[in-house]
Amino acid sequence: MSHLSKVMRDRAEALIGVYPEKRSALIPLCHLVQEQDGYLSEEGMIEVAEMTGVTPAEVRGTATFYDMLHTEPVGKYVVGVCTNIACLLAGGLELLEHAEGKLGIRCGATTPDGTFTLEEAECLADCDVAPCVQVNHRYVRTTTPELLDGLIDELSAGGRSDEIPPHGTLIRIQRSQGLTVDPAAIAAERAAAREAAQGRAAKVGES
Numbered sequence: 001m002s003h004l005s006k007v008m009r010d011r012a013e014a015l016i017g018v019y020p021e022k023r024s025a026l027i028p029l030c031h032l033v034q035e036q037d038g039y040l041s042e043e044g045m046i047e048v049a050e051m052t053g054v055t056p057a058e059v060r061g062t063a064t065f066y067d068m069l070h071t072e073p074v075g076k077y078v079v080g081v082c083t084n085i086a087c088l089l090a091g092g093l094e095l096l097e098h099a100e101g102k103l104g105i106r107c108g109a110t111t112p113d114g115t116f117t118l119e120e121a122e123c124l125a126d127c128d129v130a131p132c133v134q135v136n137h138r139y140v141r142t143t144t145p146e147l148l149d150g151l152i153d154e155l156s157a158g159g160r161s162d163e164i165p166p167h168g169t170l171i172r173i174q175r176s177q178g179l180t181v182d183p184a185a186i187a188a189e190r191a192a193a194r195e196a197a198q199g200r201a202a203k204v205g206e207s
């Protein structure tokens, strides 16, 4: 039985269809699982492995390389405070410590009610608005303790849901066109890629 919902499974199959090799869809599929479960669950990783023709260990090995993929449950809101050089000079570390106090947790932990996870982030490419803070990978531009407190209070009260969806949702607007590929064209593309790879292997064998 599929761990992914029907909608997610359909989206996953459509994504696989646009890559020459199934395994190339591994990371996009991990994001789909994360969108459904809030993190990359064990069952989700097994299903991604089955769908892409790799082992669950390969899925886990890939996922643990990327900061945006969480293999353990996280809060509804993942708050990332950058402490890289530009943000460090602008008070990023102090802001992170302030966030720990406000949320009552240490960096890396999740509040007991499962609402917030706090993370220390590397450069988030928003150095000119330092110290940079993101919530679920959205820039929130809360550069002072007061602004950060206000944001956390607002999120706790259920505000900003139009701007910041629960963790795992990368985008809420689904593509309605442009990803439809003729299955015969995909099969031909894959066959050509296989043939080219066999040709290269044969040349290496001859030399």
Ligand code: FES
Pocket (backbone or CB within 6 Å): 082, 083, 084, 085, 086, 087, 088, 122, 123, 124, 125, 126, 127, 130, 131, 132
């Ligand atoms: S150093 Fe913090 S966003 Fe670049």
